[in-house]
Amino acid sequence: MVVGKIAKISGPVVVADGMKGSKMYEVVRVGEEKLTGEIIQLRGDRAVIQVYEETTGIKPGEPVEGTGTPLSVELGPGMLRAIYDGIQRPLTEIETKTGSIFIPRGVTVPALPRDVKWDFVPTVNEGDYVEGGDVIGTVKETKPIVHKILVPLGIKGKIKEIKSGKFTVEDTVAVVETEEGEEKEIKMMQKWPVRKPRPYREKLPPVIPLITGTRVIDTFFSLAKGGTAAIPGPFGSGKTVTQQQLAKWSDADVVVYIGCGERGNEMTEVIEEFPQLEDRRTGSKLIDRTILIANTSNMPVAAREASIYTGVTIAEYFRDMGYGVLLTADSTSRWAEAMREIAGRLEEMPGEEGYPAYLASRLAQFYERAGRVKCEGSGDKEGFVCIVGAVSPPGGDFSEPVTSNTLRIVKVFWALDANLARRRHFPAINWLQSYSLYIDDVTPWWQEHTGPDWRELRDEAMRLLQKEAQLQEIVQLVGPDALPDKERVILEVARMLREDFLQQDAFDEVDTYCPPMKQYMMLKIIMTFYRKALEVVEKGVEPQKILKVSVKRDIAKMKYIPEDKFLKEVAPAILEKIERELEALLENP
Amino acid sequence: MEALNKFVEYTSVSSIAGPLLIVEGVKGVAYGEIVEIITPTGERRTGQVLEISEDLAVVQVFEGTTGLSTDKTRVRFTGETPKIGVSMEMLGRIFDGKGRPIDGGPEIIPEKKMDIYGYPLNPVSRRTPEDFIQTGISAIDGPNTLVRGQKLPIFSGSGLPHNQLAVQIARQAKVRKEGEQFAVVFAAMGITSEEANFFMEEFRKTGALEKAVVFINRADDPAIERILTPRIALTTAEYLAFEKDMHVLVILTDMTNYCEALREISAARNEIPGRRGYPAYMYTDLATIYERAGRVKGKKGTITQLPILTMPHDDITHPIPDLTGYITEGQIVLSRELHRKGIYPPIDILPSLSRLASKGQGKGKTREDHPKVMSQVYAAYAEGRNLRDLVAVVGEEALTERDRAYLKFADEFERRFVNQGKDEERSIEETLDLAWELLTILPREELKRIPEELIEKYLPKK
Ligand SMILES: Nc1ncnc2c1ncn2[C@@H]1O[C@H](COP(=O)(O)OP(=O)(O)OP(=O)(O)O)[C@@H](O)[C@H]1O
Ligand SMILES: Nc1ncnc2c1ncn2[C@@H]1O[C@H](COP(=O)(O)OP(=O)(O)OP(=O)(O)O)[C@@H](O)[C@H]1O
Ligand SMILES: [Mg+2]
């Protein structure tokens, strides 16, 4: 292995000489304390290294050792329920090993436990022909998730030997004889370099919506399975709460939650809450299908840069088993800033606002790793990775480089709005600014699973909200009395849409998750009210009277009623009451 | 070599720029180590290595470089990272921004030495903060409830009474549990002598000093020293909380001065700046301060942070409040308008937020009606404020009965709920009762955010 010498230290960036023979992105051990670092630039025999641990106390002249391997993750049973730092060091094991509440440096603990024996159940027989990506056996890792053991990519041949029983991740569970007659031992653990996307057979169209249970998302700005979304917003506008809601309730099999340069307490919240919360679909606990990556704002900045890659590689690996994976990254701005900080120390020519010129391409490469795919292997496994990235624009200004470059890539934009948050309108997703480019793709799904008029209802509601914004401008100037009756109805119904449909409290026991059919019925009821109200107003009823009907209160309470009861009893009653109460106004216009 | 290096004095300062020295021909120097600088007149100063290459060290000098020359300055590398000696004797004492006593008392005999940069808390070791801290201030305890282990900054403006508010909180803050130990760690950065005297006087007069450790870096103290002050304070706090089981409230004022010092160093190094000239790493740097708060597994003590900053030009989008808001768990915003109206404390509850409020409110913590009544009060005040803007345009005549009630509510809310005496300490029950009383101003059917049972039970009958 290459051994060089430190020439210069500046924060997380170390320059080493005598590194001839090293490779880009190779992992190196820096200094006497053997801190983990990665080569990010090579010039002659001089390497620039980003170090994943605090560098205080390191001196020029200390050794730098190459490892010959690029920064990689360990993939295999033991990842679910784990909490890792940005370079996949298991934080719970670090706590146990050090007995400290702090993370000291220089600790090495393997990502996957080496002593746990997993129950390996083979799914192939001797003599079967297998190739990279094929499943050769399974391990029931947690209650809802069966970990499929995949033939590492690049291996192809006949199963010469297959075992069954309890093994550690380093034990051989199968032997494959390749066409060249070579014997390859297969273990439950494999490694993959994080900066290299894992391949797939083909990308599939994003036609199935990811159901998140958040109405403004599902009904108005839908994310497709395999799709990409960005959620930019100023501080306190709801990025983290929204992402946690998605992680809790969306219909993905596996969730990779990356806390990238954000608060320690927010990770703690997930760690404490997810083991308690029940997964609606499987009846087990949410933590059983979750992997957490926590590189909080006070942890080393270079590991923050790596955390995004670590997370997405793990997500792809579960995708390759045929699972649907949701990856949330909070916040991609901190990731971009980590890049900027490192680039600044390299004295690279900066681009916009000091960000490196490659910011846009890095962002694109990251989101490009999302997708619904036909997986590698000979079977017909399909899986997906959805990526949802929070963006934290300075001063809430969406024109800054990270937000604007992200918006050029992602297909869904949930624009968080400080004004809405300040009015405690949550989720504070601005309905005039946000968009989803998947709406047409997912419309057939909604029509099939809710009602044929789903799209009309949605579009009409959207038009009302847009119209409301125009009318509000007029009202600001001349007061509401100046508006024609019909437009006063629009204002009233738009308010209903905002308060009774769009607003959804993440902390309400029932309303925290709203199933698709309930969303549809709620919307249908409000739009029925709208049409009926228009009808009677056209027949001469004063708009003020409409404000007073008692069914309005029933509509306001819809969100707090559990789906079953709502669909069976409440919704039909409300529809009937709208008809009855508004009709009654005609008798006495 | 290391041991030897301690005795080597370098006279090879090749250049001086702002607070930085460049020393050439050095050997065996570590990144981040502490440097002793002897000025041409024999005065000793302290510095730290910011960058080191084979034989060239960039050193920041905490006391500044005034009076240093390239030819007569001597530099010694100590081989140590910055540490502070801590002990229980620090309680009741006043120190300068570098941790030296300035109260005329004896030197501290340290129980141990701790690295002032500390280590990141393992997220796995944290516990979600949840114990209500009663500050006795209605506008905080009611809508913006503070909990133990939280970091909740005060966003102020120049000339607003944030210092007054800070000492009032320091004096009044309590958790309503028996037999727990408290301490206040107070760190002032770049405050005027007048302010410093105010703080010391207040602490002494009210007896708060006994359970406090005070660090003061004055406006005329070296700016670069401010880089150390909050870290020394937080190291002391970690010692008291995690080794001595105390509940520690850390007040850091004024973080704006800290950030200015950071910018000064960055400019001297010719770094590529981020927004408005502040260093690109300011978010990370501030996070290494603000994240040193919390509640952790297996430790009785906690650290709660109340940083104070003045927003340049009252602009909340300025990088200092902006980056702070992105790290802390909410913010208390002071308003110049309320201050002008004579309201103390001039807390504007609309842009204020405690993100952990719900963890400390409600049954078993404060009172069952707390979250709901506050949600109603918030909504009503917001509506009243909206209407105030509208009245400015269309005139009061255009308003309905209902609207007038909201306007009245907003006024009374400011005058009676937000406003309170500088020594007035309200229990949470008093705060909540006051909220209910104000709600009687509104027509009862407007109280949509409160369940009927609670209205029955708590709303005073007119
Ligand atoms: N859907 C929601 N339902 C109820 N409350 C919400 C919702 N979204 C946000 N909030 C409220 O807003 C506060 C701030 O939200 P959050 O922490 O998600 O903001 P953020 O955008 O992540 O901010 P930062 O950039 O500082 O991390 C929460 O503490 C909560 O009180
Ligand atoms: N982010 C936004 N996206 C879309 N429309 C917005 C947004 N912010 C404000 N509006 C417009 O402003 C209006 C909301 O302002 P308003 O202060 O009236 O809300 P409110 O107090 O909740 O409602 P009301 O005044 O009817 O009680 C909406 O009707 C909408 O048209
Ligand atoms: Mg957040």
Ligand SMILES: [Mg+2]
């Ligand atoms: Mg309004």
